[in-house]
Amino acid sequence: MKKYLFKRDTLLATACVFLIMGLFSLLPLNTHLFDPIKMALSDLSFNDLAFSVIKSHKDNGIDKRIVVVDIGQSSRADIAATIDSINKGNPSTVALDITFAGPKEPAADSALRSALSNTKQLVLAEKIAFHGDSLQSAPNYFRTPNATVGYINFIGEEDAVIRHYSPSETTADSTYQSFTSQIVRLSNLQSFEQLSHRPQGSTLITYRRDASQYLTIDHAAMLRGEVDLSVLNGKIVLVGLANTNANDIEDKFFTPLNKKFAGKSTPDLNGIYIHANILSMVMDQDYTKKIPGWLMMLVSVIVVWLHMAFFLKYYIEKHIWFHLVVKSVQLVSAVLFIYFGILLISKAGIQANFTMMLGGVVLAVDVLYFYEGLAQWLRKKFHISTVFPGDHH
Amino acid sequence: MKTFLLLLCLVFAVGAAAQDSLLVFELKGKAYLKTLDNKIQPLKVGNKFYAYHSRLEIDKGSSITLVSDTYKALTFTKSMAMVDIRKTFHPGKNTDVTGKYFAYVWEQFTHKHGSPEADRRKYMSNAGGVARGCPGVDADHLPDTIYYTGKSLVFNITHKLPAGRLQLAFQNADSAWRINVDPSAVFFPATEQLKPGTSWKWFLLIDRQQPCKEGVIIYMTRAQYLLKEKELNKQVIVSDPLEASNMLAFLLEASGYLDAAQDIYRNNH
Known part of the structure; x- marks a missing residue:
C-alpha cells in the first residue's frame, strides 16, 4: 500500500x-x-443508530425540571380546570402546547380565559408560516396583549424525521421567539441569554430522552385529586397531547428515537416531548456540535x-x-x-x-x-x- | 323466431337498464328528480330510480347518498344532471398505465430533494402542538347567546375547506340534524324546527370528528325573555344606576343571557 x-x-x-x-x-x-x-x-442518518438501536439516551434518567400534563381529548372546560389545578402546585412556568383556533363554547371559553389569566408565567403556542420574507401567524384565540407567545414549528419535510428547529426568527419588523425559547426566557434567563448568543437559524435538536423519561401526568387523574401537586412546585409544566398509544398519531413526529431505524414505520414522539427535549438541551447547554x-x-x-x-x-x-x-x-x-x-x-x-x-x-x-x-x-x-x-x- | 329474438333483446335491454338503477340510501333535507318535461318527483329513502335524462335537484344544505347496483355509495350535495351522476359512478375503467407511469418517472426524475436545514423557512410547516378549535373556519358571527328570541337564526360562517368537510349539527332530546356548510357561504339554517320553547345544542364539525365549536340555543318568545329579565332585575338592590345596570348585566350573563348582558356592558362602558 x-x-x-x-x-x-x-x-x-x-x-x-x-x-x-x-x-x-x-x-x-x-x-x-x-x-x-x-x-x-x-431520510436516514446513521447517527440515529445511537438512539434507535443502541438506546444511548436511556442512560440519561428523568429530567426532573420538566413535567408534562396530558390533556388527551378533553374539553376546554376540562383544560381550564386542569390549569387551575396546575396553578395550585406552584409551577415556575406553565406552557400550553395547544393552538386554539377560535371561540367554542362561551362558558368554557370564559373559564379557560380566567384560568389562563390566573397563571403567573404562561406561554401560549402559535403556528407560523412564511410567505416570502413575511411571517404570518395563526393567532391563538386566548392570546392577550401581555401574553407570552412562541411558535411551535419545527424544521423538516412533511412526514420526515424532525432533527432541527429554529430558536427565533427575525423579520424586518421584529423578532419572534420559539415556544421553547419563550419558556426558557421565563424560567431560566441565563440559559436564554446563552441561547441568544448562539448562531440563530437551523439548530440541531439533541434528543436525550424519550417520552418515558419525562414525568407525565394524566389530566383526568389530576382532576380526580389523585396526583400530589407538590411534584409541580418550581417545575416547567408543559400542557398538551402526550399519548403513548402507538396507533394514535395525532401530533406525533418521526424522530431519531424511533425504534425502527430505516424503512416504513409510524411516527414515534408527540410534539410536546420534542419541545421537552429542546428545553433539556437549552437548559443543559447540551447543543449538538x-x-x-x-x-x-x-x-x-x-x-x-x-x-x-x-x-x-x-x-x-x-x-x-x-x-x-x-x-x-x-x-x-x-x-x-x-x-x-x-x-x-x-x-x-x-x-x-x-x-x-x-x-x-x-x-x-x-x-x-x-x-x-x-x-x-x-x-x-x-x-x-x-x-x-x-x-x- | 324473429319475435322470440326481439323479446330476448328487450329482456336483455331491461336487464341492462336495471343494472344501472340507483337507490336512495340516505337523505338529509330534500331532493327531487326533475324530468325533461319539468315534472318534479320528490325523493325518499328507499326510492329506486333509473332516470337517465332527468336532473337531480338538491335543496341548499341538503345531501343525498345514492347506492348503485355494484354497492358503490356516493353522497351528493349539489344539483346535477343524472348523466353526470352516472359518470361519477362509472368513471371509465381504462387506467392509463403508460401515461401514469411516465408521469411518475418524470416527476421523480425532476424532483430534487431539498435540505431542510439549509432552507429552514420553507420547511417550517411542521407544528409540534395539538390544534383545538376549527382551524381554517372563520365563524366570528355565530350566535353568541344561549337564550334566543330572534325570528331567524343566523350562522355566518366562511371557510376554505373543501365541500362537505364542514358541517353544522343541531341536536336535542327529540331530534338531530346536520347540514353541510358550503365554502365561503353565509348560512341561514332552516328555522321551522327551531321553534320557541325548544332548546338545542349546536356543533361545528370538521370531517365528522369531535365538535370544534359548540353552543346552546334555547328558543323563547320575546315576552318570556323580558319576563326573565324583569325577574333578575328584582334581585338587583344597588342604588347607584350604573352599578345596578352592571349588576343586572352580571346576573344576565350568569344566567346565560349573553347577548343582553353584552348590550348592557357595552352601553355602560
Whole structure:
C-alpha cells in the first residue's frame, strides 16, 4: 500500500472520485428514482443508530425540571380546570402546547380565559408560516396583549424525521421567539441569554430522552385529586397531547428515537416531548456540535486516498482477489465509519456526516476502472507514464 | 323466431337498464328528480330510480347518498344532471398505465430533494402542538347567546375547506340534524324546527370528528325573555344606576343571557 500512496495515479484517481461526486451533486435530476435502497434510506442518518438501536439516551434518567400534563381529548372546560389545578402546585412556568383556533363554547371559553389569566408565567403556542420574507401567524384565540407567545414549528419535510428547529426568527419588523425559547426566557434567563448568543437559524435538536423519561401526568387523574401537586412546585409544566398509544398519531413526529431505524414505520414522539427535549438541551447547554463541512471534506479526501492506494495495490498486483478484498474493505470501512459517528454523537455530542466519505470509498472502485482507461490512453497518446501495466482490465 | 329474438333483446335491454338503477340510501333535507318535461318527483329513502335524462335537484344544505347496483355509495350535495351522476359512478375503467407511469418517472426524475436545514423557512410547516378549535373556519358571527328570541337564526360562517368537510349539527332530546356548510357561504339554517320553547345544542364539525365549536340555543318568545329579565332585575338592590345596570348585566350573563348582558356592558362602558 505504501508503494502506491504517493504515486501520481493514486492522487489523480482520488481527485477523480471527488470530481465525479461533485458532478453528480450538480446534476439537477434525481437519478435515484428506482434505487430502492436510496428510497428507503432517503431520510436516514446513521447517527440515529445511537438512539434507535443502541438506546444511548436511556442512560440519561428523568429530567426532573420538566413535567408534562396530558390533556388527551378533553374539553376546554376540562383544560381550564386542569390549569387551575396546575396553578395550585406552584409551577415556575406553565406552557400550553395547544393552538386554539377560535371561540367554542362561551362558558368554557370564559373559564379557560380566567384560568389562563390566573397563571403567573404562561406561554401560549402559535403556528407560523412564511410567505416570502413575511411571517404570518395563526393567532391563538386566548392570546392577550401581555401574553407570552412562541411558535411551535419545527424544521423538516412533511412526514420526515424532525432533527432541527429554529430558536427565533427575525423579520424586518421584529423578532419572534420559539415556544421553547419563550419558556426558557421565563424560567431560566441565563440559559436564554446563552441561547441568544448562539448562531440563530437551523439548530440541531439533541434528543436525550424519550417520552418515558419525562414525568407525565394524566389530566383526568389530576382532576380526580389523585396526583400530589407538590411534584409541580418550581417545575416547567408543559400542557398538551402526550399519548403513548402507538396507533394514535395525532401530533406525533418521526424522530431519531424511533425504534425502527430505516424503512416504513409510524411516527414515534408527540410534539410536546420534542419541545421537552429542546428545553433539556437549552437548559443543559447540551447543543449538538456539527463538524464543519470543510473539515469533513478534508478527512474524507485523506480516507479515500488511503483506500485508493490500498485498492490500487490489489488492482495491479493481485487482481484476482481485487473484488473480494474491495467488497470486504468497503463493508468493514462502512461499519467503522458508522461506529465513529455513533461514538461522536453519544459520547461527545458531535455530529459528523460520513456520507461523502462512504460515497467516496464506494465510488473508488468504479472510478479506478475509468481512470485506468484514461491513464492507458494518455500513455499511448502523450507517453505519460502510469503505474498501470499493459492493457486495460 | 324473429319475435322470440326481439323479446330476448328487450329482456336483455331491461336487464341492462336495471343494472344501472340507483337507490336512495340516505337523505338529509330534500331532493327531487326533475324530468325533461319539468315534472318534479320528490325523493325518499328507499326510492329506486333509473332516470337517465332527468336532473337531480338538491335543496341548499341538503345531501343525498345514492347506492348503485355494484354497492358503490356516493353522497351528493349539489344539483346535477343524472348523466353526470352516472359518470361519477362509472368513471371509465381504462387506467392509463403508460401515461401514469411516465408521469411518475418524470416527476421523480425532476424532483430534487431539498435540505431542510439549509432552507429552514420553507420547511417550517411542521407544528409540534395539538390544534383545538376549527382551524381554517372563520365563524366570528355565530350566535353568541344561549337564550334566543330572534325570528331567524343566523350562522355566518366562511371557510376554505373543501365541500362537505364542514358541517353544522343541531341536536336535542327529540331530534338531530346536520347540514353541510358550503365554502365561503353565509348560512341561514332552516328555522321551522327551531321553534320557541325548544332548546338545542349546536356543533361545528370538521370531517365528522369531535365538535370544534359548540353552543346552546334555547328558543323563547320575546315576552318570556323580558319576563326573565324583569325577574333578575328584582334581585338587583344597588342604588347607584350604573352599578345596578352592571349588576343586572352580571346576573344576565350568569344566567346565560349573553347577548343582553353584552348590550348592557357595552352601553355602560
